[in-house]
Amino acid sequence: xxxxxxxxxxxxxEQIALxxxxxxxxxxxxxxxxxxxxxxxxDPYDLIVLDIMLPEKNGFAVLGELRGEGVAIPVLMLTxxxxxxxxxxxxxxGADDYLHKPFSMxxxxxxxxxxxxxxxxxxxxxxxxxxxxxxxNTRIVTLDDQxxxxxxxxxxxxxxxxxxxxxxISRFNMAEHVWGDAFDPFTMSNNIDVHIKNLRKKLDDQxxxxxxxxxxxGYMARDEQA
Amino acid sequence: xxxxxxxxxxxxxxxxxxSAVLSLVVFFWGLETPYEFLDQELEIRAHTxxxxxxxxxxxxxxxxxDLERFSHLYWARVYDAEGREIFxxxxxxxxxxxxxxxxxxxxxxxxxxxxxxxxxxxxxPAAFWNRVFTVTVSGARYQAHVARPVESLVGESIESAIxxxxxxxxxxxxxxxVGYLVAGKILRPVQEINxxxxxxxxxxxxxxxxxxxxxxxxxELAGSLNEMFNRLQYSFLRQKEFVANASHELKTPIxxxxxxxxxxxxxxxxxxxxxxxxxxxxxxxxxxxxxVKSLLDLSRLELSEVLEKETFSLxxxxxxxxxxxQALMQDQHLTFTSQMxxxxxxxxxxxxxxxxxxxxxxxxxxxxxxxxxxxCRIEPSTAGQGLIALRLANTGVGINPNDRARVFDQFYRxxxxxxxxxxxxxxxxxxVKRIVELHGGSITVTSEAPNWTVFVVTLPLGRAS
Numbered sequence: 117x118x119x120x121x122x123x124x125x126x127x128x129x130e131q132i133a134l135x136x137x138x139x140x141x142x143x144x145x146x147x148x149x150x151x152x153x154x155x156x157x158x159d160p161y162d163l164i165v166l167d168i169m170l171p172e173k174n175g176f177a178v179l180g181e182l183r184g185e186g187v188a189i190p191v192l193m194l195t196x197x198x199x200x201x202x203x204x205x206x207x208x209x210g211a212d213d214y215l216h217k218p219f220s221m222x223x224x225x226x227x228x229x230x231x232x233x234x235x236x237x238x239x240x241x242x243x244x245x246x247x248x249x250x251x252x253n254t255r256i257v258t259l260d261d262q263x264x265x266x267x268x269x270x271x272x273x274x275x276x277x278x279x280x281x282x283x284x285i286s287r288f289n290m291a292e293h294v295w296g297d298a299f300d301p302f303t304m305s306n307n308i309d310v311h312i313k314n315l316r317k318k319l320d321d322q323x324x325x326x327x328x329x330x331x332x333x334g335y336m337a338r339d340e341q342a
Numbered sequence: 343x344x345x346x347x348x349x350x351x352x353x354x355x356x357x358x359x360x361s362a363v364l365s366l367v368v369f370f371w372g373l374e375t376p377y378e379f380l381d382q383e384l385e386i387r388a389h390t391x392x393x394x395x396x397x398x399x400x401x402x403x404x405x406x407x408d409l410e411r412f413s414h415l416y417w418a419r420v421y422d423a424e425g426r427e428i429f430x431x432x433x434x435x436x437x438x439x440x441x442x443x444x445x446x447x448x449x450x451x452x453x454x455x456x457x458x459x460x461x462x463x464x465x466x467p468a469a470f471w472n473r474v475f476t477v478t479v480s481g482a483r484y485q486a487h488v489a490r491p492v493e494s495l496v497g498e499s500i501e502s503a504i505x506x507x508x509x510x511x512x513x514x515x516x517x518x519x520v521g522y523l524v525a526g527k528i529l530r531p532v533q534e535i536n537x538x539x540x541x542x543x544x545x546x547x548x549x550x551x552x553x554x555x556x557x558x559x560x561x562e563l564a565g566s567l568n569e570m571f572n573r574l575q576y577s578f579l580r581q582k583e584f585v586a587n588a589s590h591e592l593k594t595p596i597x598x599x600x601x602x603x604x605x606x607x608x609x610x611x612x613x614x615x616x617x618x619x620x621x622x623x624x625x626x627x628x629x630x631x632x633x634v635k636s637l638l639d640l641s642r643l644e645l646s647e648v649l650e651k652e653t654f655s656l657x658x659x660x661x662x663x664x665x666x667x668q669a670l671m672q673d674q675h676l677t678f679t680s681q682m683x684x685x686x687x688x689x690x691x692x693x694x695x696x697x698x699x700x701x702x703x704x705x706x707x708x709x710x711x712x713x714x715x716x717x718c719r720i721e722p723s724t725a726g727q728g729l730i731a732l733r734l735a736n737t738g739v740g741i742n743p744n745d746r747a748r749v750f751d752q753f754y755r756x757x758x759x760x761x762x763x764x765x766x767x768x769x770x771x772x773x774v775k776r777i778v779e780l781h782g783g784s785i786t787v788t789s790e791a792p793n794w795t796v797f798v799v800t801l802p803l804g805r806a807s
Binding site: 126157158159160267269283284286288289295297298299300301302303306307309310311313314330331332333 | 593594597604607608617618621624628629631632635650665666667668669670672673693696697700701704707708767770
């Protein structure tokens with residue numbers, strides 16, 4: 117999952133980024149509204165954490181512009197405590213949730229998970245296909261209720277596929293969401309094949325019934341019941 | 343020939359010419375002058391002698407002793423109007439000298455040593471400077487032939503010529519030395535300008551030559567150079583801005599194109615040939631997208647991006663990047679070994695250093711061979727204090743020695759034909775080099791037989807040291 121954090125306080129940006137990275141999110145940061153919009157319109161994000169007070173272009177303007185362009189990425193607004201008017205304005209402009217400053221990291225993480233679930237029409241924090249359950253909260257994967265030991269990148273890849281169930285995802289797309297910009301997508305698309313192979317082995321899906329190879333395109337998590 | 347030497351030569355030649363003219367004047371003037379003095383002296387002698395003689399004759403007395411003594415330093419003969427000799431000095435009685443009447447003095451050389459006329463013991467042959475005067479005393483005409491022994495003026499003139507020659511030499515030497523110093527002084531501002539201009543490179547285009555403000559030619563030159571640098575810097579910035587803007591403007595349509603392409607590919611009923619075409623297009627588009635991203639990154643780095651430095655462990659950073667590639671390396675049966683001298687804490691821009699490691703490791707994997715090896719080593723640099731060296735060696739195709747210097751160039755690939763097979767934007771190493779330079783470090787690439795390629799990144803430890 118790829119997240120963009122927009123805040124003019126570099127320390128806070130880095131702090132949030134650090135914790136999200138520990139949670140295996142792919143994180144980018146932006147210090148002002150203009151850079152934020154540039155990134156939003158060119159890179160695929162799964163979620164944006166947006167502060168209201170920003171130089172160049174404030175959070176409302178950024179939000180207004182991206183919703184105006186029809187970008188439906190979930191947005192979590194950060195507001196100073198007690199600004200009821202701001203909260204209302206933000207939600208009216210199309211923010212999906214808000215969080216008071218100062219906030220606890222646990223709450224931020226919970227809200228991010230909730231927003232990701234909501235945007236992918238999930239009801240619980242567990243993503244289940246067949247006999248595989250991915251708990252996005254505890255980051256534990258079980259196969260027939262038995263925990264499976266996955267590497268952080270294997271988990272992220274599986275999580276991304278499960279969130280986008282029944283959609284064929286190209287390797288380059290997966291590379292961007294799971295590894296981010298710094299890596300070469302060509303090298304990473306090879307890397308993805310390796311990860312998928314390992315995942316199938318660990319999840320006893322060598323036949324590729326759940327993690328389906330879509331000829332030429334990439335992969336898809338197929339949920340027959342959906 | 344260097345301008346300094348040329349100026350010295352010109353100054354010296356000018357000095358030599360003027361000194362030579364001066365010397366010639368002095369020399370010839372020095373040759374003439376003694377005779378002029380002699381002439382005057384002899385004339386006075388001739389007159390006084392004749393005066394005295396006529397006074398004595400008038401008094402009817404014999405030639406006085408006074409007169410004898412008075413004239414003992416001179417050769418003198420006085421004739422009356424009828425040509426009879428009325429007086430001969432002591433010297434004149436010893437030696438005869440030819441008489442050549444006229445206004446000019448003349449020299450008569452003898453073989454008699456000079457010492458026989460004077461008390462000094464000079465045995466140089468005597469030469470006489472003669473003058474013949476016609477003197478009229480109270481109506482009577484007399485002819486006075488007066489001469490004086492002179493030292494050999496040839497010897498004198500040789501001596502003086504030598505003297506003048508020495509002086510000339512000394513003066514030329516002085517002119518050469520002074521000329522060299524003066525030339526140096528004249529050229530010092532030029533050298534200063536040269537030094538400063540050499541310091542201004544593509545990377546330091548904002549530097550300027552300080553102006554003295556005295557509006558002289560050198561200052562004007564410096565001013566013109568500065569103007570040129572202004573224009574250069576402007577066009578450089580324009581170019582970089584253009585790349586940045588173009589890349590940015592390209593990103594949006596590429597993203598839109600990719601989204602629609604991916605959406606089309608979701609259609610399971612797409613005919614196979616069409617699907618294959620779309621896949622080829624997606625591949626090409628991803629390449630373009632990667633290229634544009636790299637261009638944007640590079641132009642940001644070129645526009646001297648500020649470093650956000652923090653203190654972190656280089657060892658941990660490398661380990662985390664390696665973890666991202668671990669599965670891929672295992673799949674390709676690559677053996678990775680690393681060797682680190684402790685945590686290797688440095689103070690640098692972590693995200694950018696991460697980029698260095700990612701790009702280098704990506705290369706090491708991409709150009710490797712199945713079953714190959716990658717070795718990583720982090721250690722204090724041998725190049726100097728406060729430096730850390732990250733050494734990444736891999737087996738594989740290796741780099742041709744001719745290509746080695748150029749691998750950091752933009753879009754340079756060692757094997758043109760295999761470029762697409764290996765993927766990549768051709769900008770990875772250029773970005774690496776720029777980040778290393780921004781940190782004040784250096785990067786080298788060497789090949790070690792057989793087929794080993796070694797990249798060594800040297801970075802300053804920064805505040806952490």
